[in-house]
Amino acid sequence: MKESSEGTQLDRIDSKILRQLQRDGRLSNSDLAKLVGVSPATCHRRTERLFREGYVRGVHADIDPKCIERGALVMVGVVLDRSTPESFAAFETAIRKLPFILDCHLVAGDFDYFLKIRVRDMADFNRLHGSQLIALPGVRQTRTFFVMKEVVDGAILDF
Amino acid sequence: MKESSEGTQLDRIDSKILRQLQRDGRLSNSDLAKLVGVSPATCHRRTERLFREGYVRGVHADIDPKCIERGALVMVGVVLDRSTPESFAAFETAIRKLPFILDCHLVAGDFDYFLKIRVRDMADFNRLHGSQLIALPGVRQTRTFFVMKEVVDGAILDF
DNA sequence: CTCTCTAATGAAAGAATCTTCCGAAGGTAC
DNA sequence: GTACCTTCGGAAGATTCTTTCATTAGAGAG
Numbered sequence: 001m002k003e004s005s006e007g008t009q010l011d012r013i014d015s016k017i018l019r020q021l022q023r024d025g026r027l028s029n030s031d032l033a034k035l036v037g038v039s040p041a042t043c044h045r046r047t048e049r050l051f052r053e054g055y056v057r058g059v060h061a062d063i064d065p066k067c068i069e070r071g072a073l074v075m076v077g078v079v080l081d082r083s084t085p086e087s088f089a090a091f092e093t094a095i096r097k098l099p100f101i102l103d104c105h106l107v108a109g110d111f112d113y114f115l116k117i118r119v120r121d122m123a124d125f126n127r128l129h130g131s132q133l134i135a136l137p138g139v140r141q142t143r144t145f146f147v148m149k150e151v152v153d154g155a156i157l158d159f
Numbered sequence: 160m161k162e163s164s165e166g167t168q169l170d171r172i173d174s175k176i177l178r179q180l181q182r183d184g185r186l187s188n189s190d191l192a193k194l195v196g197v198s199p200a201t202c203h204r205r206t207e208r209l210f211r212e213g214y215v216r217g218v219h220a221d222i223d224p225k226c227i228e229r230g231a232l233v234m235v236g237v238v239l240d241r242s243t244p245e246s247f248a249a250f251e252t253a254i255r256k257l258p259f260i261l262d263c264h265l266v267a268g269d270f271d272y273f274l275k276i277r278v279r280d281m282a283d284f285n286r287l288h289g290s291q292l293i294a295l296p297g298v299r300q301t302r303t304f305f306v307m308k309e310v311v312d313g314a315i316l317d318f
Numbered sequence: 319c320t321c322t323c324t325a326a327t328g329a330a331a332g333a334a335t336c337t338t339c340c341g342a343a344g345g346t347a348c
Numbered sequence: 349g350t351a352c353c354t355t356c357g358g359a360a361g362a363t364t365c366t367t368t369c370a371t372t373a374g375a376g377a378g
Binding site (some may be wrong): 028029032040041044047 | 362364365366367
């Protein structure tokens, strides 16, 4: 065998497939095969394995937020009342149910969590902030950073 | 005509197509047509228009960062020396060239910019922080928030 | 070195899909 | 009513997908 089990290293061809699919997830298998330099059959097998083994978690269309009433981006730092595992778990369970949360990360530093939120506009955010965010379990305070300009958003991974 | 020009409103079918492609960007046209409830020909025409007119900015495979040596996520707040347009422009031009920057947003609040960065590990970040981040033009100070747990990352837009 | 075994490869072919053309249906202005 | 415009679904040739199969390359044992 080539590797132990989980950390199966990617060879040059697998890496090329991942890079191309990250760049354009709708590439046909035959086009992908040409770009990668293998036959369509081999490319098909490789790609299917990369999906099956979890290297690719999904393929998603990148919809322009402005076109679907989600033009406003907001970053929010959250501090909880208590730093107990139960408190964290309750917060995380609740926040997973909010559809406007794009990112939620537990961080080390002045905040407990960092949120990335997309809404229609500032008025929409203020409404959601008052009715949903500060109502989350255990929230002591929040600090809001309105995004005035999206310089880079969701860049692809360089590897 | 139905709408003025830019703000062309999406009808129910367009919205369904966008939602399905955001969920699974590799859906075949025939499967997509079944899910949306139109003929393959109509679905093809609609989808092609949504891409052509910019509703869909791209389709990207979501690669598991742990599989490609990008398991560490870091949020960084940046304050610049001066708040001049030239200073902002220089910073933005420089940061667009750094491949490990996933997000970079100009914000209102205690920081000028918020960054989202993916690297291999903390040691990797410390090296890049010292050699690349604080060397960016006009950077007065940075505040680093290591992500200890990714609760939600890159959720799809709910609309 | 040679043999064997395993895993991966590319050619091939039937099945499925894509892409475009065409006539029809529905709505609107006059 | 009539002409016009847009969007629709069916149809069909071109293309692609997906699997099968024989072959090749490489590792390990003797």
